[in-house]
Amino acid sequence: MSPRAERQTVAWNRRHLLGLAELSAEEILAILDTARGFSEISKRSVRKVPTLRGRVVVNLFFENSTRTRLSFSLAAQRLSADVLDFTSSGSSTSKGETLIDTARNIEAMGVDVFVVRHSAPGAADVLSRHLDAAVVNAGDGAHEHPTQALLDLYTIRERLGRLKGLHVAIVGDIAHSRVARSNLYALLKLGARVTLVGPPTLVPGRFRELGAEVSHDLDAILPDVDVVNMLRIQRERQGKNSLSFPSIEEYSRRYGLTQRRLKRAKPDLVVMHPGPLNRGVEISPEVADGKHSVILDQVSAGLAVRMAVLFLVVGANEREQQERAALLREAAQ
Amino acid sequence: MSALLIANGRVVDPGRGVEGDLDVLLVDGRVSAVGPNLAAGGEFERVIDASGKIVVPGLIDMHVHLREPGRAADETIASGSAAAVRGGFASVAVMPTTEPAVDGEAGAEFQVLQGKRAGKARVFPIGAATRDRAGQDLAELEGLVRGGAVAFSDGDRPIRSAEVLRCTMLYARMLDRTVIVHPEDPDLAKQGVMHSGVVSLSLGLPGKSSASEEVMVARDIALARLTGARLHFSQVSTRGAVALVRAAKAEGLAVTCAVTPHHLTLTDESVRSFDPNVKVEPPLRTQDDVEGLIEGILDGTVDAIASGHAPHSREKKEVEFQVAPSGVIGLETTLPITLKALVHERGLSLLRLVELLSLGPAKILGLPGGTLAPGAPGDVTILDLEEEHTITTDFRSNSQNSPFVGWDVKGRAHYTIVEGRVVYDRSEEES
Numbered sequence: 001m002s003p004r005a006e007r008q009t010v011a012w013n014r015r016h017l018l019g020l021a022e023l024s025a026e027e028i029l030a031i032l033d034t035a036r037g038f039s040e041i042s043k044r045s046v047r048k049v050p051t052l053r054g055r056v057v058v059n060l061f062f063e064n065s066t067r068t069r070l071s072f073s074l075a076a077q078r079l080s081a082d083v084l085d086f087t088s089s090g091s092s093t094s095k096g097e098t099l100i101d102t103a104r105n106i107e108a109m110g111v112d113v114f115v116v117r118h119s120a121p122g123a124a125d126v127l128s129r130h131l132d133a134a135v136v137n138a139g140d141g142a143h144e145h146p147t148q149a150l151l152d153l154y155t156i157r158e159r160l161g162r163l164k165g166l167h168v169a170i171v172g173d174i175a176h177s178r179v180a181r182s183n184l185y186a187l188l189k190l191g192a193r194v195t196l197v198g199p200p201t202l203v204p205g206r207f208r209e210l211g212a213e214v215s216h217d218l219d220a221i222l223p224d225v226d227v228v229n230m231l232r233i234q235r236e237r238q239g240k241n242s243l244s245f246p247s248i249e250e251y252s253r254r255y256g257l258t259q260r261r262l263k264r265a266k267p268d269l270v271v272m273h274p275g276p277l278n279r280g281v282e283i284s285p286e287v288a289d290g291k292h293s294v295i296l297d298q299v300s301a302g303l304a305v306r307m308a309v310l311f312l313v314v315g316a317n318e319r320e321q322q323e324r325a326a327l328l329r330e331a332a333q
Numbered sequence: 334m335s336a337l338l339i340a341n342g343r344v345v346d347p348g349r350g351v352e353g354d355l356d357v358l359l360v361d362g363r364v365s366a367v368g369p370n371l372a373a374g375g376e377f378e379r380v381i382d383a384s385g386k387i388v389v390p391g392l393i394d395m396h397v398h399l400r401e402p403g404r405a406a407d408e409t410i411a412s413g414s415a416a417a418v419r420g421g422f423a424s425v426a427v428m429p430t431t432e433p434a435v436d437g438e439a440g441a442e443f444q445v446l447q448g449k450r451a452g453k454a455r456v457f458p459i460g461a462a463t464r465d466r467a468g469q470d471l472a473e474l475e476g477l478v479r480g481g482a483v484a485f486s487d488g489d490r491p492i493r494s495a496e497v498l499r500c501t502m503l504y505a506r507m508l509d510r511t512v513i514v515h516p517e518d519p520d521l522a523k524q525g526v527m528h529s530g531v532v533s534l535s536l537g538l539p540g541k542s543s544a545s546e547e548v549m550v551a552r553d554i555a556l557a558r559l560t561g562a563r564l565h566f567s568q569v570s571t572r573g574a575v576a577l578v579r580a581a582k583a584e585g586l587a588v589t590c591a592v593t594p595h596h597l598t599l600t601d602e603s604v605r606s607f608d609p610n611v612k613v614e615p616p617l618r619t620q621d622d623v624e625g626l627i628e629g630i631l632d633g634t635v636d637a638i639a640s641g642h643a644p645h646s647r648e649k650k651e652v653e654f655q656v657a658p659s660g661v662i663g664l665e666t667t668l669p670i671t672l673k674a675l676v677h678e679r680g681l682s683l684l685r686l687v688e689l690l691s692l693g694p695a696k697i698l699g700l701p702g703g704t705l706a707p708g709a710p711g712d713v714t715i716l717d718l719e720e721e722h723t724i725t726t727d728f729r730s731n732s733q734n735s736p737f738v739g740w741d742v743k744g745r746a747h748y749t750i751v752e753g754r755v756v757y758d759r760s761e762e763e764s
Contacts, residue, residue, distance in 0.1 A: 122607030142537030
């Protein structure tokens with residue numbers, strides 16, 4: 001790996017990545033710089049380095065996810081780690097075993113990193129307090145999805161060369177979105193402006209207290225933004241169980257990103273989407289596949305970012321354990 | 334004749350507004366005399382030297398969940414009443430949040446008998462307002478009164494239908510009982526697990542707005558006005574709810590409210606830990622709400638402090654915040670926490686705190702206690718105001734779900750006396 005990335009890793013001392021709210025701007029940049037070093041590996045003919053040989057990464061997924069899990073698995077494999085998958089839908093308690101017990105059981109088999117996806121906010125936090133292994137949050141309810149936001153930042157930085165001073169709009173179901181929260185925290189720390197866009201039922205004005213700007217009118221802010229991140233709209237938020245919007249059609253008319261709407265945007269606008277796409281709902285096929293779209297770049301950035309994160313947390317955890325062992329030896333003498 | 338003399342203590346009796354260095358004589362389970370130098374010339378089975386200690390009417394916790402029948406692993410009437418007297422409470426009023434619910438004469442009588450068998454605190458059942466606490470049909474309210482119920486409530490379940498509550502109130506008025514409600518609009522509260530505010534927004538946890546409580550407080554006050562019934566809010570948690578109760582009182586309605594120690598000391602900020610022991614109903618609110626509750630205590634709007642003691646065994650609580658059951662225990666921490674937060678830190682008078690913990694609840698429930706006037710029940714709590722200690726998980730309760738473990742506090746109960754009998758003596762405990 002590049003000397004630059006190695007230099008940056010010194011700034012990283014966390015054995016868990018639970019969220020971006022708690023990270024400093026320097027720590028976020030350390031991950032992004034490390035990721036840039038790793039991105040070269042994907043371009044080689046042999047796409048593998050021995051960095052994490054002998055280490056075990058477990059994907060502990062309590063919520064359906066194919067893409068995030070694949071991305072983490074591939075990232076771990078490119079670093080030569082062994083990968084185990086544990087998938088279970090629904091809350092762990094519904095199966096009679098607690099989340100903590102499940103993780104401890106697997107940890108007893110010898111695990112270095114848990115990559116955790118769970119529907120309950122705080123699930124990764126709770127596990128981090130009960131495990132010796134490193135914990136990476138791969139999405140906890142509507143709380144945080146740090147690696148998704150990191151790959152978004154990485155993509156923007158590659159495309160526009162900077163983050164500071166950019167105006168980023170995040171459009172859609174912000175209230176229920178972990179992607180929006182992680183993006184908001186990280187973008188603000190790195191000096192970007194963030195406007196959250198959607199109907200007031202999905203974008204509470206209180207987000208202003210977290211430093212965001214809030215708009216209910218996509219057309220009004222579109223000419224001013226450098227990046228627009230379109231979130232997936234969940235159809236189940238409409239109707240019986242929720243009053244978030246009257247109909248998909250109406251939502252799409254007000255907040256869907258179409259070619260017609262893009263005419264009002266800056267010529268070098270960057271269009272992002274964390275996937276999976278609802279073509280024709282929040283984004284039209286022409287826009288999704290058009291020149292502004294970086295949707296597939298996001299996916300490849302995800303691999304580099306996740307390699308960087310796994311590399312950094314394992315390093316920090318091993319240093320921590322060595323220091324602890326040294327202290328114990330000292331105490332024993 | 335059995336006589337117990339409590340000598341040399343400082344008596345604080347909100348019932349008569351008395352505060353002074355006095356002896357208290359209990360004879361045959363009742364207060365016989367309060368005055369200086371009662372020791373002279375008398376013969377007593379037992380004399381407690383209360384020098385340096387505070388002697389108050391037996392404290393009453395009017396809002397506890399003792400889980401019996403149904404959930405003995407969490408709590409029983411025996412374990413809960415042992416916890417009560419250790420915390421200084423001579424009496425507890427028990428919510429019908431049992432399995433099955435206490436919604437008839439037999440259920441209420443069972444709890445009374447179990448309380449007597451345990452032989453610690455007085456146990457007063459609160460009967461369910463509606464059958465099975467389902468909010469649809471009235472429970473057998475007159476039967477509950479025969480069984481010993483002192484009030485009616487569906488516990489932590491709001492009564493969704495205004496018409497059901499109206500009819501409950503009419504019956505309660507006829508039977509001279511108070512209706513106790515947990516004010517929350519179930520539609521507005523939805524799936525919320527914490528206060529709806531900037532903290533819930535940043536944690537991604539579904540929130541319950543202050544409005545979800547205040548809408549219901551306003552509705553229930555309107556029904557109290559309509560029916561003339563006595564209405565008590567088992568706890569209020571927002572500044573706005575306190576204001577609504579204040580206005581109802583000014584209007585002359587028989588509306589009362591309690592607050593809990595945790596709503597007086599913790600805010601939604603503490604949920605950032607994702608610790609299920611700060612998950613409560615109603616949720617912990619903001620610092621501004623805490624100040625609003627304390628203003629209500631100072632100006633008399635708040636009538637009582639009640640623990641809301643809600644035991645859940647460890648395995649039930651040690652799960653993800655979102656799915657963990659709500660509630661915290663409080664019988665053994667309410668006195669030290671309120672002494673710390675209100676008396677030591679905010680300068681509230683001891684007389685007012687004791688009122689909130691004894692006379693206030695007695696009046697709401699129509700119980701004879703809350704005073705040391707001659708003829709009153711011989712229920713006395715003797716406390717030390719200065720002893721510093723740290724709250725640990727060494728509880729008499731079957732459960733340990735307290736948000737206050739690790740807190741450094743000052744003051745606690747040393748003796749609890751019920752009907753002239755010492756049921757808790759701290760000196761018998763290894764410290």
